[in-house]
Amino acid sequence: MAVYWGAACGGCCVSVLDVHEKLFDVVANADLVFWPIALDIKYADVEAMEDKFIDITLFNGAVRNSENEHMAKVLRQKSKLLVAYGSCAHMGGIPGLANFSTKEEILKQVYLKNITTENEDATLPNVSYEVEEGTLTLPKFYNDVRTLDQTVVVDYYMPGCPPQTERLLEVFMAIVSGNELPPKGSVIGAYDKGQCDECTRKKTDNKHIKEFKRPFEIEDDGETCFLEQGVICLGPATRGGCGHRCIEGNAPCRGCYGPPPDVSDPGAKMMSAVATMIDANEPEEIERITNQIVDPAGTFYRFSLPGSILRRKVKESLQ
Amino acid sequence: MDFEPTIVSFLCNWCSYTGADLAGTSRMKYAHNIRIIRVMCSGRIDPIFVLESFKDGADGVLICGCHPGDCHYHEGNYKCLRRYHLLKKYIAQMGIDPGRLHLEWISASEGKQFAELADSFTETVRGLGPCHVKEIIENFA
Ligand code: SF4
Ligand code: SF4
Ligand code: FES
Numbered sequence: 001m002a003v004y005w006g007a008a009c010g011g012c013c014v015s016v017l018d019v020h021e022k023l024f025d026v027v028a029n030a031d032l033v034f035w036p037i038a039l040d041i042k043y044a045d046v047e048a049m050e051d052k053f054i055d056i057t058l059f060n061g062a063v064r065n066s067e068n069e070h071m072a073k074v075l076r077q078k079s080k081l082l083v084a085y086g087s088c089a090h091m092g093g094i095p096g097l098a099n100f101s102t103k104e105e106i107l108k109q110v111y112l113k114n115i116t117t118e119n120e121d122a123t124l125p126n127v128s129y130e131v132e133e134g135t136l137t138l139p140k141f142y143n144d145v146r147t148l149d150q151t152v153v154v155d156y157y158m159p160g161c162p163p164q165t166e167r168l169l170e171v172f173m174a175i176v177s178g179n180e181l182p183p184k185g186s187v188i189g190a191y192d193k194g195q196c197d198e199c200t201r202k203k204t205d206n207k208h209i210k211e212f213k214r215p216f217e218i219e220d221d222g223e224t225c226f227l228e229q230g231v232i233c234l235g236p237a238t239r240g241g242c243g244h245r246c247i248e249g250n251a252p253c254r255g256c257y258g259p260p261p262d263v264s265d266p267g268a269k270m271m272s273a274v275a276t277m278i279d280a281n282e283p284e285e286i287e288r289i290t291n292q293i294v295d296p297a298g299t300f301y302r303f304s305l306p307g308s309i310l311r312r313k314v315k316e317s318l319q
Numbered sequence: 320m321d322f323e324p325t326i327v328s329f330l331c332n333w334c335s336y337t338g339a340d341l342a343g344t345s346r347m348k349y350a351h352n353i354r355i356i357r358v359m360c361s362g363r364i365d366p367i368f369v370l371e372s373f374k375d376g377a378d379g380v381l382i383c384g385c386h387p388g389d390c391h392y393h394e395g396n397y398k399c400l401r402r403y404h405l406l407k408k409y410i411a412q413m414g415i416d417p418g419r420l421h422l423e424w425i426s427a428s429e430g431k432q433f434a435e436l437a438d439s440f441t442e443t444v445r446g447l448g449p450c451h452v453k454e455i456i457e458n459f460a
Contacts, residue, residue, distance in 0.1 A: 100412075144459050268366040269411060273423065275401040283400065290404045297412040309370040311459055314414030314451055 007062030092306030190241030341430030362395025
């Protein structure tokens with residue numbers, strides 16, 4: 001087995017570590033042959049492996065630079081099963097929010113404009129740089145953040161930011177037990193039902209929203225559906241399987257488990273659902289209420305921008 | 320060369336499609352840029368339809384339904400109106416000019432209004448120039 005990170009925060013690797021003592025069950029059934037967070041194995045070692053040498057690779061993180069892309073391709077070639085592990089590999093995740101900006105905008109902001117940056121020579125990262133000792137190289141930073149399956153063929157998707165460790169163990173045990181696996185391309189380690197189906201908060205079928213509120217603006221009673229209190233909760237457009245981590249902690253769902261089956265674009269599904277709850281029929285009133293949703297794109301596509309229909313903001317220079 | 324916009328238009332079966340049909344049977348001329356898709360009710364227009372249209376190369380999207388109070392499914396057009404306002408806000412954030420998405424109520428007898436709307440919206444979109452969503456997705460890297 002291998003675990004690798006692309007453009008990721010490290011949380012997915014930690015979720016694998018979170019199997020705790022169950023790690024013994026894992027290593028009893030599989031050799032870990034590559035896992036940068038835990039083992040010192042070099043890229044060259046992986047490149048030297050035979051094709052399909054690795055039974056299963058959990059690839060977490062999005063693809064945002066040439067190093068991520070290279071390793072996605074290498075691991076695809078070396079693995080029997082490639083799993084997009086976590087929201088970023090699945091749909092782009094939080095790093096995917098960079099698709100609201102262009103490469104130029106990001107580099108300018110980070111290296112030139114930040115008030116805490118001192119960069120008198122206006123140096124920007126170079127992919128290669130000559131020094132006395134030879135050539136130094138850096139991965140190429142791409143304009144667009146991509147999901148794993150926009151880069152290589154993916155066998156399974158395991159959603160979550162990060163995936164719930166119990167789900168990982170279930171999936172792992174199912175694979176090593178030799179049980180029949182779901183068809184390629186399936187989402188695994190999550191339920192077919194949505195968050196709302198199992199949410200224990202009190203809810204009615206007809207939700208009427210006159211005012212959208214940010215979570216800090218309500219006095220949550222701990223019982224009533226967030227949407228019915230005017231707080232946007234992505235439950236209606238999100239798969240179950242996380243154990244209602246956020247809702248149990250009295251925070252609305254942000255959608256990290258991705259869309260339920262047969263929904264291609266989670267944000268569009270959520271926009272469709274939330275708009276119909278707006279309790280107004282007059283255009284001006286609808287607009288007033290809609291304007292209370294401060295950042296629709298960021299709210300409805302928090303974890304899924306690159307994997308959504310539009311994938312990124314249209315470049316200014318083109319529009 | 321003159322830019323000829325492609326406009327995808329979703330019309331509800333009961334009023335707006337009949338209105339467009341009337342424009343046709345009355346032999347009114349209107350912009351050929353409009354590609355009509357008939358849906359049962361404007362409330363059936365999922366935001367996904369609109370986004371997919373832009374993805375597949377539409378320069379503008381026109382939505383038409385029955386006038387308020389006239390929807391054959393009671394409040395489908397109100398649902399449509401609410402989605403429309405939210406969608407406009409969303410596409411603006413995505414760098415798509417919100418003027419590329421337009422909603423208008425057209426009744427079964429408003430053939431003339433439909434023909435005029437087709438012309439005026441085509442001119443609006445022509446003025447906005449080509450929409451680059453398709454190109455961006457094709458060159459996504
Ligand atoms: S919208 Fe959120 S709080 Fe309401 S039922 Fe669904 S998951 Fe629960
Ligand atoms: S409640 Fe929603 S955002 Fe929170 S972990 Fe579950 S799916 Fe993710
Ligand atoms: S039937 Fe025309 S809008 Fe509903």
